[in-house]
Amino acid sequence: xxxxxxxxxxxxxxxxxxxxxxxxxxxxxxxxxxxxxxxxxxxxxxxxxxxxxxxxxxxxxxxxxxxxxxxxxxxxxxxxxxxxxxxxxxxxxxxxxxxxxxxxxxxxxxxxxxxxxxxxxxxxxxxxxxxxxxxxxxxxxxxxxxxxxxxxxxxxxxxxxxxxxxxxxxxxxxxxxxxxxxxxxxxxxxxxxxxxxxxxxxxxxxxxxxxxxxxxxxxxxxxxx
Amino acid sequence: xxxxxxxxxxxxxxxxxxxxxxxxxxxxxxxxxxxxxxxxxxxxxxxxxxxxxxxxxxxxxxxxxxxxxxxxxxxxxxxxxxxxxxxxxxxxxxxxxxxxxxxxxxxxxxxxxxxxxxxxxxxxxxxxxxxxxxxxxxxxxxxxxxxxxxxxxxxxxxxxxxxxxxxxxxxxxxxxxxxxxxxxxxxxxxxxxxxxxxxxxxxxxxxxxxxxxxxxxxxxxxxxxxxxxxxxxxxx
Numbered sequence: 001x002x003x004x005x006x007x008x009x010x011x012x013x014x015x016x017x018x019x020x021x022x023x024x025x026x027x028x029x030x031x032x033x034x035x036x037x038x039x040x041x042x043x044x045x046x047x048x049x050x051x052x053x054x055x056x057x058x059x060x061x062x063x064x065x066x067x068x069x070x071x072x073x074x075x076x077x078x079x080x081x082x083x084x085x086x087x088x089x090x091x092x093x094x095x096x097x098x099x100x101x102x103x104x105x106x107x108x109x110x111x112x113x114x115x116x117x118x119x120x121x122x123x124x125x126x127x128x129x130x131x132x133x134x135x136x137x138x139x140x141x142x143x144x145x146x147x148x149x150x151x152x153x154x155x156x157x158x159x160x161x162x163x164x165x166x167x168x169x170x171x172x173x174x175x176x177x178x179x180x181x182x183x184x185x186x187x188x189x190x191x192x193x194x195x196x197x198x199x200x201x202x203x204x205x206x207x208x209x210x211x212x213x214x215x216x217x218x219x220x221x222x223x224x225x
Numbered sequence: 226x227x228x229x230x231x232x233x234x235x236x237x238x239x240x241x242x243x244x245x246x247x248x249x250x251x252x253x254x255x256x257x258x259x260x261x262x263x264x265x266x267x268x269x270x271x272x273x274x275x276x277x278x279x280x281x282x283x284x285x286x287x288x289x290x291x292x293x294x295x296x297x298x299x300x301x302x303x304x305x306x307x308x309x310x311x312x313x314x315x316x317x318x319x320x321x322x323x324x325x326x327x328x329x330x331x332x333x334x335x336x337x338x339x340x341x342x343x344x345x346x347x348x349x350x351x352x353x354x355x356x357x358x359x360x361x362x363x364x365x366x367x368x369x370x371x372x373x374x375x376x377x378x379x380x381x382x383x384x385x386x387x388x389x390x391x392x393x394x395x396x397x398x399x400x401x402x403x404x405x406x407x408x409x410x411x412x413x414x415x416x417x418x419x420x421x422x423x424x425x426x427x428x429x430x431x432x433x434x435x436x437x438x439x440x441x442x443x444x445x446x447x448x449x450x451x452x453x454x455x456x457x458x459x460x461x
Contacts, residue, residue: 072338094320097316098319101309101316139295
């Protein structure tokens with residue numbers, strides 16, 4: 001019997017794939033998951049399978065939906081945003097889309113300050129996060145202003161990235177967003193979206209870790225362990 | 226008198242600027258410049274000199290360009306004032322030349338975005354190795370050849386990443402191949418398909434013409450004041 005549900009394959013953590021899961025929850029997409037355990041055995045399991053998954057550029061996460069096999073978390077997120085829910089999560093106007101992609105890339109860099117600080121736990125990454133992060137957060141906070149979502153009134157795929165980033169930063173430092181009331185408000189509003197609230201209450205929801213414990217030198221509860 | 230030509234602002238280098246002890250990356254410019262040349266777009270190429278004066282010039286101007294997230298490169302064309310090199314590259318691919326540099330069908334577009342993601346990882350391997358010049362970063366670079374070989378296999382007999390039609394992702398790919406070749410001329414030897422794409426790109430009439438023009442920046446790629454690993458053409 002063939003499996004007709006799409007399949008998301010990833011390590012058993014939140015990582016950079018959780019925006020995909022938020023989007024899937026928001027859109028009400030039914031899918032299966034292959035979760036690779038966070039152990040050497042889990043890595044070996046993936047290593048043994050990766051050549052046989054029908055992936056052009058094998059990596060984690062992967063998404064297989066019967067018509068396409070994909071990797072790269074942002075490509076997966078945007079593919080789903082275009083394909084599902086009548087494309088409600090993907091702006092169609094070229095100027096708005098340019099803003100969305102600008103935000104997407106801006107957020108990715110700010111996110112990676114945290115990822116690399118945790119991965120390396122050494123300079124220049126520790127100082128980078130400390131010194132280069134805040135000016136970027138200030139800009140982001142100012143840009144968000146009183147908007148409900150990052151692009152205005154309408155939710156888009158970028159919001160799922162932003163929320164996950166806010167969640168992970170507050171695991172790193174619970175007070176990180178205290179200087180940014182608009183971002184705190186944004187975060188709690190996101191958690192009140194009915195489909196999101198339902199997913200958070202579901203057994204499938206994972207509080208942490210976010211990054212792979214075997215690779216992260218910096219130890220932080222729910223973030224890297 | 227107002228200047229009606231669009232403005233592209235960046236450092237006077239091809240791409241990737243890294244401040245000492247920081248993670249600030251001012252992204253890539255050369256793929257955008259190549260794309261503008263390919264599309265025949267007339268624009269002002271505002272280049273900030275690779276000196277302390279250049280850095281100060283930018284620092285003084287940055288809040289006055291109407292940019293939501295002031296950074297280099299920026300693109301201002303009367304309709305948008307934007308930053309983030311990948312976003313600029315794709316915006317131009319959509320809005321110039323009838324949109325021929327970005328696919329509209331879902332499968333091709335997602336393939337382009339998938340390759341875009343892989344290319345970014347591969348690029349960072351080289352960037353960090355050159356800017357930080359540490360043992361960790363030299364070791365990290367070792368993760369890149371397998372990714373290039375996977376990409377080489379994906380390219381196969383295709384002329385461009387997506388097949389017969391060139392797209393924005395070929396402009397990113399070319400620049401990465403160029404920079405890796407400067408780092409080590411033998412680096413791409415196992416990747417025949419990628420080397421063929423590189424040569425084909427350089428033969429495109431619009432690209433050939435641009436590379437022969439006085440506007441073309443042959444070097445450096447990374448900022449000489451901050452890149453610790455010295456390689457002629459790449460970092461100095």
